Amino acid sequence: MxxxxxxxxxxxxxxxxxxxxxxxxxxxxxxxxxxxxxxxxxxxxxxxxxxxxxxxxxxxxxxxxxxxxxxxxxxxxxxxxxxxxxxxxxxxxxxxxxxxxxxxxxxxxxxxxxxxxxxxxxxxxxxxxxxxxxxxxxxxxxxxxxxxxxxxxxxxxxxxxxxxxxxxxxxxxTVEGIYTADPQLVEDATKLSVISYDEMLEFSNLGTKILHPRAVELAKNYNMPIVVRSATEDVEGTLIKGDVDMEKNLLVRGVAYESDIIRLTIGYDSYETASLAEVFSVLAENDINVDIIVQAVIDGIKPTISFTISKEEFADALRVLESSKLSLGFSFADFEIGLAKVSIIGSAMTSNPGVAARMFARLGREHIPVKMVSTSEIKVSVVVPQEEMVRAANALHEEFNIAMKEVPAS
Structure with missing residues (x-):
């Protein structure tokens, strides 16, 4: 049985x-x-x-x-x-x-x-x-x-x-499955019948709260299928599994977003005093999660390291940086609040170059400024002003035709 x-x-x-x-x-x-x-x-x-x-x-x-x-x-x-x-x-x-x-x-x-x-x-x-x-x-x-x-x-x-x-x-x-975007914010969001473990990991890491990444990672390691379904409606949910035929599916499978992102920037008087390893080791030792990281080293300009954290960890990050200022050797720290992260996700992006350029072009036409960028094989994330998060998500959902009916689960 x-x-x-x-x-x-x-x-x-x-x-x-x-x-x-x-x-x-x-x-x-x-x-x-x-x-x-x-x-x-x-x-x-x-x-x-x-x-x-x-x-x-x-x-x-x-x-x-x-x-x-x-x-x-x-x-x-x-x-x-x-x-x-x-x-x-x-x-x-x-x-x-x-x-x-x-x-x-x-x-x-x-x-x-x-x-x-x-x-x-x-x-x-x-x-x-x-x-x-x-x-x-x-x-x-x-x-x-x-x-x-x-x-x-x-x-x-x-x-x-x-x-x-x-x-x-x-x-x-409380939802019927995994959607291409939050249906409360994106009108054309549609439920996915099937999604890969890797795509679900990106959804989970990028703001979708339905499944925690550690559960998805464990399921992936042992190839254990997961179905996300409604507790109240007797409808088909979303199957999360390893093998999904990406050739027949959408280039971009969904849009995820996370509000209340803060960008922290620390600056150094010279490149010799700047150490990525030391900064992020100290933050890791204090259980502070860092997301997008950008280091700027340009001749004639003081080097900087910028990274994003959640609003909940902002106070702790400032405390840790201030208490470690001498050992880390940075000369100043600055921050910017009122930001959000918007991401596009899709395993088929791996074999289709030009997705990021298309994303940036659409955001440019919408006059939505991009402040930071992070990429992997199956996702592109941008940091934008908080007030532009919903508009950016809807524009990208439309740009990649994500609402188009996808191939059913098999």
């Missing part, structure tokens, strides 16, 4: 009424003759309450204790869902992450899965039970509870699917 792993996020489990709806849905899914594992996130209200309780007691909680505390949120949700399944005629058992055999390293708050010991699942499948697993968590080799950080629940689902040799992972979401 085939095994399918499904994942439901916090918004779909926000109330007991929604939990009952999910229970009925998974009972129906199991009725198709499969072994079913359901991975759940914590109810948002519970997670917020737990953090609030901790903050009322201490401003500097230990990471180990916070992991033990926060993990209970998903455990409560998994128990409630198991009870709802039982109440509506199904068989179910809830398992915390450690009971499901998810073993991690000891980096509390952002642990990585090392292995899964899946001894218990076959017994529950033989009893006809739906196994409801608390996502976002595991246990260390020293028997301490750990949490997986951002993207932890979908990463749990993919890892379990790999360990159980499942047919696929279904990620139930």
């Amino acid at each position: 085939q095994t399918v792993v499904v994942k439901f996020g916090g918004p779909m489990l926000a109330t007991t009424e929604k939990i009952v709806q999910v229970a009925k849905k998974v009972i129906k899914e199991q009725g198709r003759g499969i072994n079913l594992v359901v991975v759940v996130s914590s109810m948002t209200s519970i997670r917020q309450n737990l953090r609030q309780f901790a903050s009322e007691i201490t401003h500097e909680p230990s990471k180990r204790e916070m992991d033990a505390l926060i993990s209970t949120g998903a455990q409560i949700t998994s128990v409630l869902l198991a009870l709802a399944i039982q109440e509506h005629g199904g068989k179910a058992v809830s398992l915390a992450g450690w009971q499901a055999g998810i073993q991690t390293n000891e980096k509390y708050g952002n642990a990585r899965i090392d292995s899964i010991v899946n001894k218990r699942f076959e017994k529950h499948f033989e009893l006809g039970e739906i196994v409801v697993v608390s996502g976002f968590q595991g246990i260390t080799y020293t028997d301490n509870i750990s949490t997986l950080g951002k993207g932890g629940s979908e990463t749990s689902a993919v890892a379990l699917a790999i360990a159980l040799n499942a047919e696929r992972v279904d990620i139930y979401s």
Whole structure:
């Protein structure tokens, strides 16, 4: 019998009424003759309450204790869902992450899965039970509870699917699938029936919040298919897989964007004092993520290094740079706020030169200034003024005819 792993996020489990709806849905899914594992996130209200309780007691909680505390949120949700399944005629058992055999390293708050010991699942499948697993968590080799950080629940689902040799992972979401752009901002955005792992990785890294990159990367490494589908509508979702016939598909598959980008620039008196390695090593040591990087070294002009960061990390980046100014040797630092990143994505871009030029030409005709550029084999990103983000996204969506009907999944 085939095994399918499904994942439901916090918004779909926000109330007991929604939990009952999910229970009925998974009972129906199991009725198709499969072994079913359901991975759940914590109810948002519970997670917020737990953090609030901790903050009322201490401003500097230990990471180990916070992991033990926060993990209970998903455990409560998994128990409630198991009870709802039982109440509506199904068989179910809830398992915390450690009971499901998810073993991690000891980096509390952002642990990585090392292995899964899946001894218990076959017994529950033989009893006809739906196994409801608390996502976002595991246990260390020293028997301490750990949490997986951002993207932890979908990463749990993919890892379990790999360990159980499942047919696929279904990620139930508030949207019907992966779109060529955000349909709330781009009127002609259309749902993709199929997308490659590499394209999905770019979508995830460039601002699309449906799937975390670490879950996509794990699925790619083990060739585990993922389907992103609606939790409320019975419609086909988007299949994420390795082999997509790019020759028959669109040159550009989608447009992604991210608001509230900040450009930081540091300048040096001479090239000899400028060191990319030292700057970004210091930022990395302080867990500050840097995106687009531009170094300018021109005779007669003081060298500069510019890079983009998110608004959330701006204060930390300034603090780190200021405290390291002497060791890094830069003479000044400046920043620009009110920026956004707009990207075009498509695996077929690899064998089709001229895509970037066409992108820049269209933005030029729209009189949208391009402040920074970053490219890879399957994406081109530009930094533009924040107020031009939506107009740039719509113009590029139209320029590359992304709304054209694409080839169905096969």
